[in-house]
Amino acid sequence: MDQTMNNNLEDALLEDGEAFHPGFSVDCVIFGFHANQLKVLLLKMKHAEAWALPGGFVYKEEDVEAAAGRILQARTGLTQVFLRQFHLFGGPARSQSGLNRMMLNARQLPADERHWFLQRFITLGFYALVDFSRVTPRADAISEACQWVDLKGVPALILDHDLILNKALETLRLQLNHQPIGYNLLPEKFTMPELQKLYETILGKKLDRRNFQRRMLSFGILKRLEERRSGGAHKAPYYYRFDQQQYQQALQDGLPGGW
Amino acid sequence: MDQTMNNNLEDALLEDGEAFHPGFSVDCVIFGFHANQLKVLLLKMKHAEAWALPGGFVYKEEDVEAAAGRILQARTGLTQVFLRQFHLFGGPARSQSGLNRMMLNARQLPADERHWFLQRFITLGFYALVDFSRVTPRADAISEACQWVDLKGVPALILDHDLILNKALETLRLQLNHQPIGYNLLPEKFTMPELQKLYETILGKKLDRRNFQRRMLSFGILKRLEERRSGGAHKAPYYYRFDQQQYQQALQDGLPGGW
DNA sequence: ACAAAAGTGTTACGGCTACACCCATGC
DNA sequence: GCATGGGTGTAGCCGTAACACTTTTGT
Numbered sequence: 001m002d003q004t005m006n007n008n009l010e011d012a013l014l015e016d017g018e019a020f021h022p023g024f025s026v027d028c029v030i031f032g033f034h035a036n037q038l039k040v041l042l043l044k045m046k047h048a049e050a051w052a053l054p055g056g057f058v059y060k061e062e063d064v065e066a067a068a069g070r071i072l073q074a075r076t077g078l079t080q081v082f083l084r085q086f087h088l089f090g091g092p093a094r095s096q097s098g099l100n101r102m103m104l105n106a107r108q109l110p111a112d113e114r115h116w117f118l119q120r121f122i123t124l125g126f127y128a129l130v131d132f133s134r135v136t137p138r139a140d141a142i143s144e145a146c147q148w149v150d151l152k153g154v155p156a157l158i159l160d161h162d163l164i165l166n167k168a169l170e171t172l173r174l175q176l177n178h179q180p181i182g183y184n185l186l187p188e189k190f191t192m193p194e195l196q197k198l199y200e201t202i203l204g205k206k207l208d209r210r211n212f213q214r215r216m217l218s219f220g221i222l223k224r225l226e227e228r229r230s231g232g233a234h235k236a237p238y239y240y241r242f243d244q245q246q247y248q249q250a251l252q253d254g255l256p257g258g259w
Numbered sequence: 260m261d262q263t264m265n266n267n268l269e270d271a272l273l274e275d276g277e278a279f280h281p282g283f284s285v286d287c288v289i290f291g292f293h294a295n296q297l298k299v300l301l302l303k304m305k306h307a308e309a310w311a312l313p314g315g316f317v318y319k320e321e322d323v324e325a326a327a328g329r330i331l332q333a334r335t336g337l338t339q340v341f342l343r344q345f346h347l348f349g350g351p352a353r354s355q356s357g358l359n360r361m362m363l364n365a366r367q368l369p370a371d372e373r374h375w376f377l378q379r380f381i382t383l384g385f386y387a388l389v390d391f392s393r394v395t396p397r398a399d400a401i402s403e404a405c406q407w408v409d410l411k412g413v414p415a416l417i418l419d420h421d422l423i424l425n426k427a428l429e430t431l432r433l434q435l436n437h438q439p440i441g442y443n444l445l446p447e448k449f450t451m452p453e454l455q456k457l458y459e460t461i462l463g464k465k466l467d468r469r470n471f472q473r474r475m476l477s478f479g480i481l482k483r484l485e486e487r488r489s490g491g492a493h494k495a496p497y498y499y500r501f502d503q504q505q506y507q508q509a510l511q512d513g514l515p516g517g518w
Numbered sequence: 519a520c521a522a523a524a525g526t527g528t529t530a531c532g533g534c535t536a537c538a539c540c541c542a543t544g545c
Numbered sequence: 546g547c548a549t550g551g552g553t554g555t556a557g558c559c560g561t562a563a564c565a566c567t568t569t570t571g572t
Binding site for chain 4: 542545
Binding site: 472 | 548549550551552553554
């Protein structure tokens with residue numbers, strides 16, 4: 001899969017990008033949760049100091065959502081994850097000419113002004129929620145590294161990727177009010193304090209233990225298991241698991257509140 | 260402005276569409292409110308029975324939001340209105356070949372399979388909220404009519420425009436919980452019952468008079484004027500006006516509710 | 519034993535719901 | 546004067562916020 005992408009990009013750079021939908025790309029903000037930190041999967045660009053969101057192009061006749069899924073799978077190895085488009089970034093200033101020209105030069109390809117790769121790109125932002133422990137980050141052809149970065153310490157990003165990232169986070173925070181989220185970011189089994197930490201980290205504020213628990217349970221999407229988690233110090237918290245049936249229902253109906 | 264669009268489309272059909280960002284379009288769901296009905300502005304296509312959402316293409320170097328604004332202005336004459344992108348529709352099946360081929364044929368233009376106008380188009384959906392009374396619908400070059408249609412009686416639409424319309428409505432309903440809306444859909448001065456009717460129509464359900472009023476006023480974005488509206492039968496309701504200052508603030512902060 | 523984490527419960531406040539009553543206007 | 550629409554007020558319910566106590570576990 002990764003190879004496919006590599007070849008296609010190399011080929012495309014030469015072949016005038018005929019395989020792709022023109023002037024259009026997809027960028028993914030992939031969120032993970034680990035060690036009480038909300039993290040994003042970033043790529044370190046070759047031939048540049050800047051980092052970037054995982055992204056790619058859309059094949060002609062390929063569904064846009066499918067393209068995002070393909071890119072996500074290429075970077076994480078995961079399939080079937082929570083993935084939603086949230087905004088299209090189409091400012092005319094977001095031509096990638098500077099960076100992309102460098103990439104062409106690095107490959108000693110002709111950097112004709114009218115090369116498709118130097119044209120203005122419109123990009124659709126997706127955000128994904130994944131189980132950190134199941135991800136094996138893999139760099140793509142134009143990157144020298146792919147790794148998780150704590151949201152608190154995001155380095156300089158190319159183009160408007162910082163804007164995309166911020167918008168994704170904002171969208172995620174709003175979504176918390178409408179839809180249950182934790183399922184996608186946590187392992188199958190997790191404790192209530194873990195779930196709470198996740199929410200606190202996303203929202204950037206502390207929540208009351210008991211109120212949080214009561215509210216969460218009131219949604220009726222959690223199933224408590226047998227105690228366990230004996231390893232930790234202090235009292236052993238229960239494990240919970242999302243009730244798949246109820247969870248899907250809640251995703252559809254939304255959470256209570258509002259009209 | 261309208262003429263510009265006409266000419267550009269005609270030119271573009273001949274000139275291989277070099278002026279536009281390729282494979283990309285914008286469609287606008289323009290909502291208005293009149294006679295207790297929520298309405299959408301639709302175009303009746305020439306050479307076809309189907310109706311369509313107002314849409315168009317994006318010039319190279321033109322901001323996507325600006326393009327939507329330009330299209331909106333061309334159809335309604337309005338500028339400075341509430342306009343938000345809400346979803347990108349990019350299924351591969353949404354090639355416009357059937358319809359667009361017809362349009363080319365009608366103009367006796369060459370319908371080469373690889374004509375840019377016959378390629379797959381990705382389209383970004385916008386929804387707009389406008390003051391019905393200030394709109395003068397104007398058809399574009401490819402339409403024989405442009406008019407308001409009650410949401411309850413929307414005719415058959417081309418392509419996936421019904422899907423776009425539904426998604427816009429769904430988005431609007433969700434937005435009601437986060438942001439004050441009425442400002443854009445009503446005249447400067449309006450009565451509380453009118454505002455309520457608007458909400459009821461959007462949501463599709465009845466609301467309690469007093470609770471609605473109390474809640475609305477609690478947002479602190481309304482200013483009551485002198486009584487008036489003597490014309491109608493029965494007791495004269497007060498006029499209200501949105502406090503521009505507070506309204507903008509509420510748009511930023513969002514409405515109470517949630518975490 | 520003690521500290522820290524986690525389970526469970528209780529109270530008070532505020533917003534929302536569901537009502538009732540009065541006033542104004544046109545027929 | 547009666548029907549209809551519109552302004553204003555109030556009691557109950559429920560969810561949330563704020564807070565205390567007990568239980569477990571490792572040191």
